[in-house]
Every structure is written in structure tokens, then in C-alpha cells.
Amino acid sequence: MACAVVLIQAQMAPAVDAGDMVSPAMDLVLGASACCLACVFTNPLEVVKTRLQLQGELQAPGTYPRPYRGFVSSVAAIAQADGLWGLQKGLAAGLLYQGLMNGVRFYCYSLACQAGLTQQPGGTVVAGAVAGALGAFVGSPAYLVKTQLQAQTVAAMAVGHQHQHQSVLGALETIWRQQGLLGLWRGVGGAMLRVTVGSAAQLATFASAKAWVQERQWLLEDSWLVTLAGGMISSIAVAAVMTPFDVVSTRLYNQPVDRAGRGQLYRGLADCLMKICQQEGPLALYKGLGLAYLRLGPHTILSMFFWDELRKLAARAQHQGT
Template sequence: MAHASPLTQAQPAGPEAVETVPPAVDLVLGASACCLACVFTNPLEVVKTRLQLQGELQARGTYPRPYRGLMASVAAVARADGLRGLQKGLAAGLLYQGLMNGVRFYCYGLAGQAGLTQQPGGIVVAGAVAGALGAFVGSPAYLVSASDQGPPTLSPQSVLGALETIWRQQGLLGLWRGGGGAVPRVMVGSAAQLATFASAKAWVQEQQWLPEDSWLVALAGGMISSVAVAAVMTPFDVVSTRLYNQPVDGAGRGQLYGGLADCLVKICQQEGPLALYKGLGPAYLRLGPHTILSMLFWDELRKLARRGAQHQGT
């Protein structure tokens, strides 16, 4: 008699029930799904980074040319750096997505295997902890990605070359410069993404508007989740972008901001609270599609993994 595979074990019913796969499988599937999404959304990430940096760069006088609006910004980047400029930082972005989301989905899988995600609020806690760990591991790659997407004066030439330069000039800890902004950013974003996706997907299934196993269910869940992700992540995104791109002294200490709280206060004082939502349109147009595509690809890859396990079991 065939035994039930770990990929297809029944889960408790309810709005927070999430089908699980082994954590090692989730590591590969989560990283793959988010890297695929990154290829499509990286141009919007480039534009978003330029918009978030423009206030600081104009104040420093290093890049006074303003970006105004999404389409105008896309055109400005294309004129200044060519069409290839819209995919600046892609290699570092893929490395970051692979590292961060591999760790994130692996830890989330461990939480699901332990039954934490079936407890009230468990998905939020598991998503936050998994996101924080993933952001910490991926922080060096995000440092290079954020810098590479900035104006040419800030851009390193290659991922490995940039990491080596930072290590030599600032030491090992320099690779985690700006992590104080990235870790909270990904932590809240991960919690919002995974919790709202699970709840939204369950709600769509309950309405029976779509076939239960249709990919459109995951698409709808991802679309709902994307709004929550953009709302909670954008202020942290602005702060982490500023922290990563600020000039540093010989010891690797930031010359503009002392950390997450200092950056938040200075932005509000100098540019007003609404500056924390600079680039919100492009941020959503990057975070939204990335969330939708990541969750859709992840959900579909999990289905394929479970079907493969069922086929092997029979």
C-alpha cells in the first residue's frame, strides 16, 4: 500500500491552512519563483531606487537631474544609461532574491512542518521571523543591488567585484551596512505577504468564483496581498535605500544617517513625512507585480511538486 508523501499530507482546514512541502523543497521553489519574478520587475526597481534617492542626491549636488513620474523616469533612465540601464543590478538582484527567499521559504517551511502556521497568528510570526533571517543572509547582495541601480556615479562594475571592494575597504561588517533598514523592511513585508496571501487565497476559494485548483486563485490572492505588502514596505524601502547608498567614512560608518531611527527622523524633518512614501507608485508597480508573480510561481511550483510526489507514491 502506498504511503502518504510529506508533500501531500493533509493539513487542518481553515483560513490559515497552507499546504506544506518539505522545507528543502520550499527553499528551491521559493528562490526559483522569486528569481523568475525579479527578471520581470527589475526595471521598475531601478526607477523606484532613482526616485527614492533623488532628494538626497540633489541635496548633495551629486546628481541634480530630477525624475518626475513613472514614465518620465523610465525615459530618463533609458536616455541616460540606454535600455540596458533598465536592467541594472539584475545579477545582484537575482543573487539577493535567491539567497533571501531561499532562506525565507526554508524557515517558513520549517515553521509549517512544526505546525506553527496552523496556530492563530502563526503565519504572521513565521513570516516575520523567516523574513528577518532571509534579509540578514541576503543583505550583502541587496547592498550591491541597491547601489548598482543608482546613478552611474554610485554604480559598481560587478557583483563579486563590488563585494570584494566593500570587504577590503570596510571589513566584513561593511557587507551588512544598511542591514538595519533592510531587515525590518523584509520582516514586515514577509509577514504581510505570506499572511495576506494565505487568507486571501482561502477567501477566494470560499467564494467559489473560480475552480478551487485554478492558478487564478493564487493570482487573485497575490493581487490582494500585493496591496498590503506595498503599504507596509514602502517606508522601510525608502530608509533602506538611503542607508545603503549613503557615503561612508574610512571606518565604514555612514556619514548621513546613524541608523534606521536616525534616517526616519531626518527624512521626516528635512523632507516631510510623505517623503517616506516617495516612489510609492513605482514601488507598488515593482512590489505589486513581484508579489503577484512570486506567489503565483511559488504556488504553482508547489502544486507540481505535490503532484510529482503523488505520482511517485502511486
């Protein structure tokens, strides 16, 4: 997802005691670890979302079978076809993606904080967006494999192109052999745009959503529930702006390619957007919207919780060592 933890780090940075600060390298490790832990819990939502977003590809509404109709029924269908472990398809690739993407994001954002760039007007938004875009670029091959693995299932439940990968390493090797180095970054433009837009939306809404909850005095001001409520409210805006780009990224990442590595279904981001709107209607750009929202809130909070706890442990160990 997205830039949730970088956002929360940005909101909390002024309040962090100097004694609790950690180095950019440590933030890289802790941030990547926290998001990987969160991924274990939210990956099933990614699997369902991917299937929903691929369903009906290049077919007019009402002319294709719909094995996936909603969250509960989709979970049941996947579990029946692939077993309960099928809900964790692509987990290894997802962990690799979270580690690479968030490691880069945290490191770059921490460097920006260290250099004082985030103290400048608009610096937080720019630093978060740039760090997110760089992270998305580095993690793109892992996201590509994750999407293709999550789409794989039995013929009766198949949606989108079926790549028949056997493992993460096998998928990377196959793509490298058939499409070359650039093939591993196919669709990266859509992914970078998705993360950048999502980062900007979350940075613009999280602080105000959290302040609004605090003003209502429904919860204790220092309660973790305030962060939870702010994250869930902010996630509405993030899901709304990110989902169309998420759908496009899923389609671009999963499409088959010819011998020259060119997509056989879409020529690029704009072509994919146009074909989806023409053949499935504009609302098709919001396939998986509910799941995107359900994932963003929990992933934000879980990432934040794990990051905060790991950071406390690291700061305590650093203090004891000195």
C-alpha cells in the same frame, strides 16, 4: 520584496494534499528559483524605484533637479541615459538576493510547518515574520550591492552617491576591503524591519482580501484571477507600511562611508528617518510608493505561479520515482 510567496504558501498549506508535500530542502530550491524568475520581470521597477527614492537626498524640496518625475518618464530617461539594458541594472545582484533571501525564508518556514508551529494560534504570522527576518539578514549584502548598482548612471542623471562598481563580485570585494565584514551588513536593521513589517501586513490582509473577492462572486472561485485580485488588494496595505522603511533602507545602503565604515550621511535608521522628514518632509518617506505597489502585486503572482508549477513538477517526479 517581500514575503509574498511565504504568505501564499501559508494560506495554501492546509489545502495541499499530503502526496504533494515536498521536503524543506526542496522548498528552499523551488522557492528561491520561483522568486528569481519573478525578479527578471520586476527588476526594472526596482531600478526606477531606487532612483526615485534617492532623488533629493539631503536637499530641501524645490532646490534640486528632478531627472525622475514619474514611472513612464523615468523609464524613458533611464533608457535614454543607460540604454534599454539600463532598466535591468543590478539584475545579477537582485537574483543573488532573491535566491539567498527566499531560500532561507522558504526553508525556515517549511521547517516551522513540518514541526506544526504554524498550526498554533498566531503561528503563521510569527513563522512568516521570523523566516522573513532571517532571510533578509542572509541576503543583506546582495541587497546592498543591488541598490548601489541600480543607482549608478551617467552624471547628468545621477541621484544619490555613485559608487562606480564594475560588477557584483567587484562590489563585494571593494566593500569587504574598505569596510570589512561588517560593511557587507551595513543597513541590515532597516532591511529586516522592512521585511518583518511587510510580512505581518500581508499575512493580515491577503486572506481577508481574497475572501472578500470570492464573496462578491466576480470570478470563478477556483480561478487564478482570485489570487491575483487578492494579491493586488493586499499589496495596497503592504506598500503603505513598507515604503517608508524601503526608502530608509535604500538611503542607508547607498550612502558613502568613511575609512572607519561609518555612514557619512546618516548614523542609522532613526537618524535617517529624522533627516528625511526634516529636510524633505514626511511625504518623502513615500517616494516610489506607486512603483512599490505595482511591483508587489506582479511579483507576488509571478512568484506564486512559478513556485506552484515547480512544486507540481517536483511532486510528480517524486511520485514517479517511488
